[in-house]
Amino acid sequence: MEEEEIFEHIEKNRDKYIKWLTDICSIPSVAAQNRGMKESVDFISKLFKDELDCEVEVVETSGYPILYCEIGGEHEKTLSFYNHYDVQPENPIELWDSDPFKPEIRDGKIFARGVADNKGNLIARIAALSAIKDIYGNFPINLKFIIEGEEEIGSINLSDFSNLHKDKLKADACIWEFGYRDMDHTLQLTLGVKGMLYVELKLKGANTDLHSANASIIENPAWRLVWALNSLKNNNEEVLIPNFYKDIREPTNEELELLDQYFLDEEEMLDYLGLDKFINDLNGSELKHKHLYEPTMNICGFGSGYTDEGAKTVLPSEASVKIDFRLVPGQDPEKILKDLRNHLNDNGYKDIEIISHSKEKAARTLSTEEIVGSAIEAIKKVTKKEPNIVPNTPGTGPMYELCQKHGIPSVSFGVGNFSSRNHAPNENILVEDYIEGIKILVSLINQYKN
Amino acid sequence: MEEEEIFEHIEKNRDKYIKWLTDICSIPSVAAQNRGMKESVDFISKLFKDELDCEVEVVETSGYPILYCEIGGEHEKTLSFYNHYDVQPENPIELWDSDPFKPEIRDGKIFARGVADNKGNLIARIAALSAIKDIYGNFPINLKFIIEGEEEIGSINLSDFSNLHKDKLKADACIWEFGYRDMDHTLQLTLGVKGMLYVELKLKGANTDLHSANASIIENPAWRLVWALNSLKNNNEEVLIPNFYKDIREPTNEELELLDQYFLDEEEMLDYLGLDKFINDLNGSELKHKHLYEPTMNICGFGSGYTDEGAKTVLPSEASVKIDFRLVPGQDPEKILKDLRNHLNDNGYKDIEIISHSKEKAARTLSTEEIVGSAIEAIKKVTKKEPNIVPNTPGTGPMYELCQKHGIPSVSFGVGNFSSRNHAPNENILVEDYIEGIKILVSLINQYKN
Numbered sequence: 001m002e003e004e005e006i007f008e009h010i011e012k013n014r015d016k017y018i019k020w021l022t023d024i025c026s027i028p029s030v031a032a033q034n035r036g037m038k039e040s041v042d043f044i045s046k047l048f049k050d051e052l053d054c055e056v057e058v059v060e061t062s063g064y065p066i067l068y069c070e071i072g073g074e075h076e077k078t079l080s081f082y083n084h085y086d087v088q089p090e091n092p093i094e095l096w097d098s099d100p101f102k103p104e105i106r107d108g109k110i111f112a113r114g115v116a117d118n119k120g121n122l123i124a125r126i127a128a129l130s131a132i133k134d135i136y137g138n139f140p141i142n143l144k145f146i147i148e149g150e151e152e153i154g155s156i157n158l159s160d161f162s163n164l165h166k167d168k169l170k171a172d173a174c175i176w177e178f179g180y181r182d183m184d185h186t187l188q189l190t191l192g193v194k195g196m197l198y199v200e201l202k203l204k205g206a207n208t209d210l211h212s213a214n215a216s217i218i219e220n221p222a223w224r225l226v227w228a229l230n231s232l233k234n235n236n237e238e239v240l241i242p243n244f245y246k247d248i249r250e251p252t253n254e255e256l257e258l259l260d261q262y263f264l265d266e267e268e269m270l271d272y273l274g275l276d277k278f279i280n281d282l283n284g285s286e287l288k289h290k291h292l293y294e295p296t297m298n299i300c301g302f303g304s305g306y307t308d309e310g311a312k313t314v315l316p317s318e319a320s321v322k323i324d325f326r327l328v329p330g331q332d333p334e335k336i337l338k339d340l341r342n343h344l345n346d347n348g349y350k351d352i353e354i355i356s357h358s359k360e361k362a363a364r365t366l367s368t369e370e371i372v373g374s375a376i377e378a379i380k381k382v383t384k385k386e387p388n389i390v391p392n393t394p395g396t397g398p399m400y401e402l403c404q405k406h407g408i409p410s411v412s413f414g415v416g417n418f419s420s421r422n423h424a425p426n427e428n429i430l431v432e433d434y435i436e437g438i439k440i441l442v443s444l445i446n447q448y449k450n
Numbered sequence: 451m452e453e454e455e456i457f458e459h460i461e462k463n464r465d466k467y468i469k470w471l472t473d474i475c476s477i478p479s480v481a482a483q484n485r486g487m488k489e490s491v492d493f494i495s496k497l498f499k500d501e502l503d504c505e506v507e508v509v510e511t512s513g514y515p516i517l518y519c520e521i522g523g524e525h526e527k528t529l530s531f532y533n534h535y536d537v538q539p540e541n542p543i544e545l546w547d548s549d550p551f552k553p554e555i556r557d558g559k560i561f562a563r564g565v566a567d568n569k570g571n572l573i574a575r576i577a578a579l580s581a582i583k584d585i586y587g588n589f590p591i592n593l594k595f596i597i598e599g600e601e602e603i604g605s606i607n608l609s610d611f612s613n614l615h616k617d618k619l620k621a622d623a624c625i626w627e628f629g630y631r632d633m634d635h636t637l638q639l640t641l642g643v644k645g646m647l648y649v650e651l652k653l654k655g656a657n658t659d660l661h662s663a664n665a666s667i668i669e670n671p672a673w674r675l676v677w678a679l680n681s682l683k684n685n686n687e688e689v690l691i692p693n694f695y696k697d698i699r700e701p702t703n704e705e706l707e708l709l710d711q712y713f714l715d716e717e718e719m720l721d722y723l724g725l726d727k728f729i730n731d732l733n734g735s736e737l738k739h740k741h742l743y744e745p746t747m748n749i750c751g752f753g754s755g756y757t758d759e760g761a762k763t764v765l766p767s768e769a770s771v772k773i774d775f776r777l778v779p780g781q782d783p784e785k786i787l788k789d790l791r792n793h794l795n796d797n798g799y800k801d802i803e804i805i806s807h808s809k810e811k812a813a814r815t816l817s818t819e820e821i822v823g824s825a826i827e828a829i830k831k832v833t834k835k836e837p838n839i840v841p842n843t844p845g846t847g848p849m850y851e852l853c854q855k856h857g858i859p860s861v862s863f864g865v866g867n868f869s870s871r872n873h874a875p876n877e878n879i880l881v882e883d884y885i886e887g888i889k890i891l892v893s894l895i896n897q898y899k900n
Contacts, residue, residue: 031760032758032761032762033758033759088764089756089758089760091756091758092659152762152763153760153761154761194663196763198761198763200761205725206725207723207724208723208874208875209542209545209873209874209875210723210873210874211872211873211874212746212748212774212873213644213746213776213843213845213846214844215746215774215776216729216740216741216742216744216746216776216844217728217729217732217737217740217741217844218723218728218729219725219728220748220749222751222752223679223685223748223749224685226676226679226680226752227680229673229676230676230677230680233673234677235673235674235677235798273656273657273658273660273668274656275656275668275669278667278668278669279666279667279669282667287667290666290667291666291667292666294666296662296663296665296666298665298670298763299670299672299673299676299754299755299766300662300755300756300761300762300763300764300765300766301756301757301762301764301766302672302753302754302755302757302769303752303753303754304749304751304752304753305749305750305751305752305772306539306750306751306772307751307752307753307770307772308482308541309483310481310482310483310603310807311603311604311648311650311750311772312482312538312539312602312750312751312772312873313538313602313646313648313748313750313774313846313873314750314751314873314874316749316750316751319752320757322755322757322761324662324665324761326663326665348685357761358761393663394663394664394666394667395663396663396763421658422661423659423660423661423662423762423763423764424658424660424661424764425658425659
């Protein structure tokens, strides 16, 4: 394959590839709220058909369907791609500078919900194959796509899919769905993800909101939830659920070396976020270790009573909190859920209801795998710079279910930047990162085919 | 005055008096949200003019105006009435069985926001005077009305009014704005109120919501607020702000006797609220003591991050909590606010912003005052039952500012019932309680004139 020829072709067709992306970002595919899901499936199916002459198989689940697509089959090597077509909810909507579902290009950036996470990556991958096909008519390796619709709500049906369709998963390596750049624009190459346990804790008091004069004698569920939370993590950031840290597999020497090479621009990150320190005043290798190799217990949301303008004197009848735990290798979300239940029972909170939204195990690929080498080469070629190798992202995905569980190595890189603001208002990618992302894919396929 | 003749007149005109009430309840006078305030002022002014031939003086403040109205002046005794024309916000709107601002009569009850707190009382008082006037053409004592528009947002301008218009406040006794019945339908006669400090605590983290993967190294304001709250009140309901309990004036023997007579139907209250115990498992005189004579620190609302449907993995950039303290005689809200600030500073929460919404001192009238005796007589006459004397309500109002500060004794009673649900969805009063409320006022004026 002549990479330069394809790169030229990509440059000539950049407006077309950008339009594919802004078109799919106009669909508000918020799985949590069941919006625009069918429309997304149709859009993607049509794109594969029209541009890659590939029939998408729509695999039904008890939730949103998983799209599967296979190209070739005659080659020795198979590379698979995992992506998702759902996005996070767009609220708080008032903090967006433009409509999250009317993509806008400003200052060289495309702004839209999902443009970084991860429609930009999905469409860049399709665009890369389309460019190769335009020039060569076929591909040097077999290719597979798995595109789910529930990544942002915890990939609830992916485990079933993974068990029922081992044949569809089968591949020599997998390119994962996400990817960002550092502040200095170095591209990150990620070899793993943290796991996840997402729970909602709900507590009820009286059967109606009451005048707050009753607070003298009627229990307040918001207060009890505050005390319960305080019993779960102390202000030194230590999780107090029994055995929470016990099963963690300590990082290997190789993993600790990768941590040394991993670059985190502390000053710029703090400056960018308007902060003067990291958690527990950490810095240097301790900070990096905490970021990549330690679990979290995070409050995603706390809601109770009156939170609008002004002062309402009310004793709320309910309180609830959403919590995500990011887990590291060795930790089992099922076991932690049980330990959480026991802890609450033992501390006087039997009446707290736990709703479990998602459970995923952590995953890591060794840096000695062939796909890692190919990816490094491709990234160097296109970005003219060594990638920043991230042993595992502090984020989560169902990588374990689709890859490591079946012995498939996986890497992740993509078109996002440091300030892509995924999951937040004004999500964006740089137009140039998007075009480079298409080229890296072309180059990766070229490296990996050998 | 022939009370029976007036009572008959009231029965004949009940539909008219009910219409006045449903008309004023159709105006959504939510001060916290600046809705329907001018309209309420106009409605009340017109009612006083049309029905009592009395010109209302609209006293401007830096917020909503205070309405003042004086009838007579030739008599020795002056009785004043304190009421308010603002109401609490209606949310959560979805829990109302009918539109909060389209009053509906069902099962002998009138449902509307503000019908119990306190438009029912205001209009019952006007109706009582209108009935006396219809029969006798004039009144046996001087009468004054003070009607403010900011009671539900902390009576922020009433203190200034009280200082600037001592002449308008001057009275031998004051009838306060609220009143309810016990579960067994015994009417409560209240001699005082708790004080109030309402604050909002706000905490900011990063300058934007972040993907929750960052929770490993970026501080979460929701967690820090949980820990700060935990440092302010422990799970034994003890407020930990230094000196919080120090200045409390212990109840006198007379007040402790009143507490013995005070009736609280524990079983029915728990049953009604769907609960199996009171706070700290209290009952009997300890429970009553806590309810009437001890201060509270209540969470009215806690808001942070994602609280909608489903699971969003976000690290919130802000968290805030609304808290009301109900204070007892001796406690000074200004001092407690200072102690709260110091406590937060001393515990590592200098960056928590405190917004103070309202500050009021507690107030109590002695049961030996003449107005108390007149009220007891009037209530016994109309309801055929001794009232339940409440030394002070667990609720709050600016009674101290308007009455006790100027040496004016005050009592409170009204048309609400045990399940009036003031400040909550489906606020209501019984039609018959409303009519009896009008009659009690007539009888009280007749007793007090002697």
